[in-house]
Amino acid sequence: MKFDKQLAVILVLVSLLLSAIAISFYFYKEKEKVAKDNNRLVNVFVAKDTINKDTLIGENHIKQTVIARQFVLTKPLLKQEILGKYAKETIYKNEAFLKEKLSNKIEIIKEKSLDFKYNSYNMSMTLFENPNFSLEPNDIIKIISVYPKGQDTNKYAVQYIAKNIKVLGFLSEGLESEKAIFKKKIKKLVKKQQVEEIVNVKANEIVLDIKEKVLLKLIDDYNKGKQLWMVKSKLEEENEKEKEKPKKVVKKKKLVKPVVYRKPTYPIKWYSPKDKISTKTATISYADNKDKKTVKEATITEGYKNECSKTDNLLIGLSNNIYLRNKPSYRAKINSKIHKNYIMSYVSRSKIQPNWYILCDGSYVNKKDVKEISFSEYKELKK
Numbered sequence: 556m557k558f559d560k561q562l563a564v565i566l567v568l569v570s571l572l573l574s575a576i577a578i579s580f581y582f583y584k585e586k587e588k589v590a591k592d593n594n595r596l597v598n599v600f601v602a603k604d605t606i607n608k609d610t611l612i613g614e615n616h617i618k619q620t621v622i623a624r625q626f627v628l629t630k631p632l633l634k635q636e637i638l639g640k641y642a643k644e645t646i647y648k649n650e651a652f653l654k655e656k657l658s659n660k661i662e663i664i665k666e667k668s669l670d671f672k673y674n675s676y677n678m679s680m681t682l683f684e685n686p687n688f689s690l691e692p693n694d695i696i697k698i699i700s701v702y703p704k705g706q707d708t709n710k711y712a713v714q715y716i717a718k719n720i721k722v723l724g725f726l727s728e729g730l731e732s733e734k735a736i737f738k739k740k741i742k743k744l745v746k747k748q749q750v751e752e753i754v755n756v757k758a759n760e761i762v763l764d765i766k767e768k769v770l771l772k773l774i775d776d777y778n779k780g781k782q783l784w785m786v787k788s789k790l791e792e793e794n795e796k797e798k799e800k801p802k803k804v805v806k807k808k809k810l811v812k813p814v815v816y817r818k819p820t821y822p823i824k825w826y827s828p829k830d831k832i833s834t835k836t837a838t839i840s841y842a843d844n845k846d847k848k849t850v851k852e853a854t855i856t857e858g859y860k861n862e863c864s865k866t867d868n869l870l871i872g873l874s875n876n877i878y879l880r881n882k883p884s885y886r887a888k889i890n891s892k893i894h895k896n897y898i899m900s901y902v903s904r905s906k907i908q909p910n911w912y913i914l915c916d917g918s919y920v921n922k923k924d925v926k927e928i929s930f931s932e933y934k935e936l937k938k
Contacts, residue, residue: 596621599631599651606646608728609661611929612637617652629653645728647754650741661932670723671764676875677726679760679923684782688735688757694722696763699784700776714781717769718791725758732758778878780886821875821895823936828891828916830858862915865900866930870912872897873925879918883911890918898933899925 603618610616617637632652640657680686683698690696700715725732735758740751777783872895880887883905893899899920905911911919 595624597624597631600634600637601652602646602648602650605648606642607926608642608644608730610642611932612640612642612657614638645756647741649745661935672721673764673766674770675723675762676765676770677760677762679874680758681923682777682783683785685784686761687785687787690722690735690761690787692722692724692733695788695790696720696722697786697788698773699786700773700781701784702776702781711782714776715772717765717773718788720769721764723762723764726760726762727756727758734758735761774876778885778889819875821872823896823898823933824894825863826893826897826899826914827863828859828918830860859916862902863900865915866933868901868903869928869930869933870899870901870914870920870925871928871933871936872899874923877920877924879914879920881918883908883919885921887919890916896936898928 598619599622600617600619603616606612606616617634619634629651632654636654637652637657640659641661643656643658646652646656680688687696698717698720699713700717701711702714704710704712725735727737737756738753739756740753745752773783872893875895877893877895877897879890879893881890882888899912900915901912901920902915903913905913905919910922912922912925913919
């Protein structure tokens with residue numbers, strides 16, 4: 556039998572064509588399988604609203620959503636892996652929960668000692684009408700206290716100027732920061748896609764090296780309704796008259812011991828207001844004799860023991876000096892003054908002014924001076 560070369564070539568070409576078709580079909584099926592797997596919907600738990608650092612995460616803090624698997628950047632956590640944990644840092648709205656941001660307990664971070672000359676004091680940025688987020692450590696600022704001039708609220712007069720105040724640093728959610736504003740990378744959902752986003756985070760507080768008398772004067776002005784403004788400046792020399800003042804000669808027999816400044820400590824303490832006592836007067840008239848009248852007085856005591864011992868809604872003081880007022884306003888009368896680490900039982904937030912909490916005795920406290928904690932957190936702090 557004679558070998559047909561043309562037929563052999565045709566057979567080889569047909570076999571190659573069939574192999575190519577088989578390989579193409581295989582890759583098509585694999586690609587279709589991968590695409591189907593990528594488009595498969597996955598359940599992901601995200602933050603319902605922004606969750607602050609050290610918050611105990613509960614059902615009210617999370618929500619469930621579904622997104623395509625191809626948009627999931629990290630392995631989603633299960634519900635039981637999230638509930639009952641504490642936020643190690645701020646978790647923003649719609650951000651997916653990550654193991655790196657959760658902890659079984661509140662982390663206690665050792666404070667770094669700051670090099671100060673007078674007093675190291677942190678002030679909230681919200682106290683100032685013009686917070687300057689371009690400031691850096693070792694900058695010098697002036698703080699100006701102003702008030703409306705007369706009845707015209709558009710005209711202001713200077714009440715007090717504090718100069719040569721050194722900036723020691725900044726605090727962002729209780730953590731020290733060298734910058735007043737910095738960038739942070741977060742993961743969040745945008746149109747059901749998990750994406751990385753860089754956000755600007757501003758410091759909550761500024762740490763100042765400030766004299767005690769100057770600080771008390773500024774706080775007093777602020778509580779009277781004055782406005783505080785900050786201005787970056789250069790270090791100014793002291794008044795020449797103050798320099799020329801002769802130094803006092805101390806006799807050896809009357810040695811004065813130097814005053815050692817001790818940083819105040821603020822132990823955990825439960826807020827227990829005094830009972831309110833009032834006198835009611837009533838006039839009693841007699842039906843048979845209109846001219847005959849008797850005046851009766853009664854002493855009424857309003858107790859807060861039961862209300863203020865409730866543990867459902869608790870607050871802890873954050874500021875060193877906290878003023879409790881009779882109305883939700885900085886201009887309102889001060890009922891009492893408490894300190895940092897006071898534990899307060901509150902009823903609710905004011906409907907008129909949501910930034911104010913109503914305490915168990917009817918007093919008001921601003922949310923910048925306190926934060927909400929659970930009773931279990933309080934017991935941990937008491938240990």
